[in-house]
Amino acid sequence: MFTHNVRVYWEDTDAGGIVFYANYLKFMERARTEWLRSSGISQQALKLETGGMFVVTDTQLKYLQPARLDDLLSVSAEIIEKGRASIKIKQEIRLSPAQNMREQLSNQELPALICQGTICIAWVDAGTLKPGRIPSFVLEALN
Amino acid sequence: MFTHNVRVYWEDTDAGGIVFYANYLKFMERARTEWLRSSGISQQALKLETGGMFVVTDTQLKYLQPARLDDLLSVSAEIIEKGRASIKIKQEIRLSPAQNMREQLSNQELPALICQGTICIAWVDAGTLKPGRIPSFVLEALN
């Protein structure tokens, strides 16, 4: 399964002392972007070449444990449904076992599950935003 | 039903030319905050007085239509489940019929539904982040 590491910076936290929950959507998108890139797909190039792009149509997230400043997170991405026009992706965010700072401060068993979600993305025309079919070379790259 | 108006600024948009989807969570939180304030509850004062705060534990969002720069949005908040420790809130984001700029440019029937969501919030101790009971005066204020 594809995973991408994300470090928590000041910008990601809020006055509760923890990561602001909306920012997990950003972390998940970074992981999806790197997962596409690892399959040879750059979204900027894709938009220039095909005139289309993915948009997010549905997000479901559960926030299970807080992440904090300096935490290193591991964000996964895994296709659970693949259609001609849309893709459903399961994503999990865990404390990264290898480099996490808090690991040095405690004996907690790692990696803890911070956040899990299901994200639906659909293909649209970048100009009109009308739905369309995902280009076949993109679907193939994701196999 | 409580509604709060939110204007779309450059900061809210992305290179797709539309509002970045994660930002709808921010708009919904602003509406919840103003809805609490309209019931006499300031979260900063609440935290200082009770040592507790609300955290978001679950979000489900559908993105139906894009919003754009300069749009004026109307964000609703409505309790659909109320427990001793958590509250489930239904929220909708629509183009605001009164002042929207695009209304002047077209004859589209407004207000269109941009985004709808269900947000669960739970009460926690602000220091330990452990779950607790929502203070009764807060629950009463929300009736």
Add this chain to the structure above:
Amino acid sequence: MFTHNVRVYWEDTDAGGIVFYANYLKFMERARTEWLRSSGISQQALKLETGGMFVVTDTQLKYLQPARLDDLLSVSAEIIEKGRASIKIKQEIRLSPAQNMREQLSNQELPALICQGTICIAWVDAGTLKPGRIPSFVLEALN
């Protein structure tokens, strides 16, 4: 002098318990946008009509006092230099004297200066991003 009120929400704060400094740039931009709007200029419509837009080319900010969750801020915008291709704007962010929550909690003399800045904006073609002359009707509207 034009001023625009901005409320501080969770999204604006960081784990230091205060507004994340980069967000003051957002607050200043909201005030500039509303100041343009109050002169009859909508940036989205302007982009569609003229093919051009303002971009920020230079920012200088001093952060003098922290703002906190629930604070109501008053953000000013005032032209200090106006050229054919660019405009320099002085902006100040103060606690809003009228509605601020903290006012009720203390006898501190208000309004305190939170942040002050100088922002330069320049006109560019929205497609090529090449510099150009600010449309004369925009310059006139700003008088």
Add this chain to the structure above:
Amino acid sequence: MFTHNVRVYWEDTDAGGIVFYANYLKFMERARTEWLRSSGISQQALKLETGGMFVVTDTQLKYLQPARLDDLLSVSAEIIEKGRASIKIKQEIRLSPAQNMREQLSNQELPALICQGTICIAWVDAGTLKPGRIPSFVLEALN
């Protein structure tokens, strides 16, 4: 000189099709954080151990060229003034020569300077936010 790579994601861009200027402050902070970490300093641990933290007191930025979705940026950090209570840091953001996507699309001479800035940070008590002396082991680590 210390440099840290930052990838541009959707979250970083705005409807102008380029990186939203306020986000360069975030990129610079990520680089400062990694530069501190490379000197053995974790800010979260530092706050827990000393009760103090750095806050940003002054930022001056020039935006020279736009960065775009998928660009890989190289962000530098270099001390230009070091006092007992504050530090002035020069930072530059360039297209990263090694992995940049646009490099493959054009023959433009790289790396172009995207943004340059001077950031002042000062040491404060994390509770009261009152200025204080930077702990000597922090100053030494930065030599």
